Amino acid sequence: MTADPPRRRSASPDIGPGTALRFVVLLGFLSLFGDMTYEGARSVTGPFMATLGASAVIVGTVSGLGELAGYVLRLVSGYVTDRSQRYWTAVFIGYGINLFSVPLLAFAGHWQIAAFLIVIERTGRAIRKPAGDAMLAHAASAMGRGWGFGLREAMDQTGAVIGPLIVALVLARHAGYHRAFALLGIPAALALGVLLLGQRLYPHPQNLEVRRAATPAPRHLPDAFWIYVAAGIAIALGTVDFPLAAYHFARAGVVPAVEVPLLYALAMVASAVSAPLVGRLYDRLGLGVVAGAALVPAAATPLLFLGDARLVAAGVALWGVGMGVQDATMRSAIGDIVHADHRARAYGIFDAAFGIAWFAGSALMGALYGRAPGALVAFSVSAQLAAVVCLSFAKISEKPSRR
Secondary structure, three states: OOOOOOOOOOOOOOOOHHHHHHHHHHHHHHHHHHHHHHHHHHOOHHHHHHHOOOOHHHHHHHHHHHHHHHHHOHHHHHHHHHHHOOHHHHHHHHHHHHHHHHHHHHHOOOHHHHHHHHHHHHHHHHHHHHHHHHHHHHHHOOOOHHHHHHHHHHHHHHHHHHHHHHHHHHHHOOOOHHHHHHHOHHHHHHHHHHHHHHHHHOOOHHHHOOOOOOOOOOOOOOHHHHHHHHHHHHHHHHOOOHHHHHHHHHHHOOOOHHHHHHHHHHHHHHHHHHHHHHHHHHHHHOOOHHHHHOHHHHHHHHHHHHOOHHHHHHHHHHHHHHHHHHHHHHHHHHHHHOOHHHHHHHHHHHHHHHHHHHHHHHHHHHHHHHHOHHHHHHHHHHHHHHHHHHHHOOOOOOOHHHO
16 A cells, blocks of 8 residues: 655645545546446445345444444544545545445355445444545635535446446346346456556645635534434434335335346436536526525435335436435535535544434334335335424535635
């Protein structure tokens, strides 16, 4: 692994949108190959675990536990990154664990082994995510954070489309899940190549921040940040993880198993298209856009669990839009609200709270599904609407950069 160069305190002069755009695109390619790997695997982990004997409760719990590890550990990694400013070190370690857990699924013969690797993969993501978001927030200050995060999300989801399509092609040829997981080792290696290039070209990503004023970092995170943490908790509680939805598709016979990766690819296309558009809208209208974004998942859940094949496809598309819009707006808002010296920690706190809520919600919805899909839908929609109510208390409609 390549370590970060010695820390440099002074900002580089004349950081413009062109430099920022090149860095964001490079991070986008890193996300593209990364998502080809782990989203390709994630599109079928639910049915794959079912073939190994896992129940709906196990699938929901493992998915939630993976997200719990993938979010809670960001609290630690974000704090360490803020203190050390060694962004690339955290990203290298995280991607190394994150990416190569997927090809190892090719050797999983029991659901317990698969569950372990799923959780480990999310753990690697936890290590590198706050550092990656902080680097992006630094660079996107020169081009608009909504546009920067939205562009990265679009490239991210492009990889999340290609990966499931590769898996679907392998399954269509009756090669099996294990062969598909092994093939995903190729984009994993490409992602690490991009990572090495990025560290070489931009060794000090914190110097990409636009310095408008030499204001000292405040001692405490602002109140607006904690409002968004509360809203994030409500959103996470009600967000259905795709493996549980895919489990329902297979169990209820809504769609053939071979078409499940295609549905996931549809979700990623919807996410890729919506993220940059809503990111641009956020840059123009400000933080109030986030509240409207929380309504999208509320509309998706009833279609996913109560609809026929056509309604399920619409629900999957809305689910994908919800995922993309959340990343493009909520992460941008945190970057605008929080001082640059505290961003990695803020992302870590937000993600830790989000992950705990995601785990609790996933486990609960897995149990509710065992009783009645309608109970799952009622809980999910109620939680998403609570997020909208919470965000309304912020009463922020102006563009953050003007405040």
